[in-house]
Amino acid sequence: MRSGDEDQINNSMQELFSAVANMEFPKSEEEKLSDSLLQQCRKEGICFCKDGELPKDHKKCCRVLERFIQQSEDARNRYSGWSLVDLKTELKQRQIPMPKPKKRSKPVITKLLQQSDSQIPFRLMDLPSEVRLRIYEHMLVDSSKQDISPSCGIETRRPSLLRTSRQVRDEAMPVFYGAxxxxxxxxxxxLNHKCEQWFSGRDKIWLDVIGPDNIKLLRRISFRLMSSYFEEFDLQIDLASRSINTWVIPVNSGRYLCPCKSLEKRTLMQWGEHMSDEVKPEAKENFFSYIDxxxxxxKQAIQDFQALCGGGREVQPTAAGLDILARAAHAILDHRASWVFYCTDLGGLMDFDSDEDEEDDDEDEGDDEEDEG
Known part of the structure; x- marks a missing residue:
């Protein structure tokens, strides 16, 4: 149950959203502002989903939301802070006929300037390359920080911006695939099954379609494993890094939480330390051995991958290199999924040395057969 203060704060924040919805501007502008607010809220850790928690600093969050609304209003009308004299001066500089004296009000002149703005041609290629790259990032990089997934049917086709011209495609392709x-x-x-092809279905088709030239532009990937207990486990990898500290597990991995929570991540060692409290006492020693x-x-996967594809800024991933990482990611995530069931109150104690025991059993069976012979 939420306390009265929390309910009051929550109602106040909801009123801010209602104020946005009641603003008088075209529907398309309202939708853009709403999406922008949600994205900015997620970045600030403000969440209103059923799984979310009320922000700790409520007053600060209210100020943040108010600032977002004001910034959106200012961006919608760039002339809102201009004086009448400045508006008239701008009108003369653009050689736009001045309205009749009775109609020389701020709203009328502002409307004339806005109409003029809409008719000014925009030449993208006249901008400096640094500015163009920032534009590509804004247009092509997913601001919600969610992974793009071919296998789940999420839109991964080449964006229309990349089809405008050869120069734009050559400049923007590394941004789309790299960022x-x-x-x-x-x-x-x-765990002991040997898989010859780690990518199949839509993932395989997508990699075949983009081809080797675009595969080598990839810099950030993640692998998802659906466990037999119908939970999803993710592992995110930075292809250019030589450290396992860039192999991170989102905190919502294995649980159905709001995407806002996925912004928090832990390395393999951090995850092990965090989860060790949930491991049964009799399994702790084996658990930390298993994390090692x-x-x-x-580490071995990183070495093998970089021996084939290079590392750092010179990395050029290949399909074979991604197979190496997929194999390691499967081993890590499958062990992790098994731990969730066996090491917590969900099930019995996990046998971390099961692979070795199986080998010993095989050897014992072989010895028995020799004795019988």
């Missing part, structure tokens, strides 16, 4: 994070689905297999094994798996 966004692309998520691939991993098959749910037994997962770290070694990640």
């Amino acid at each position: 966004n994070r692309f998520r691939f689905a991993l098959p749910h297999l037994d 094994k997962l770290s070694e798996t990640a």
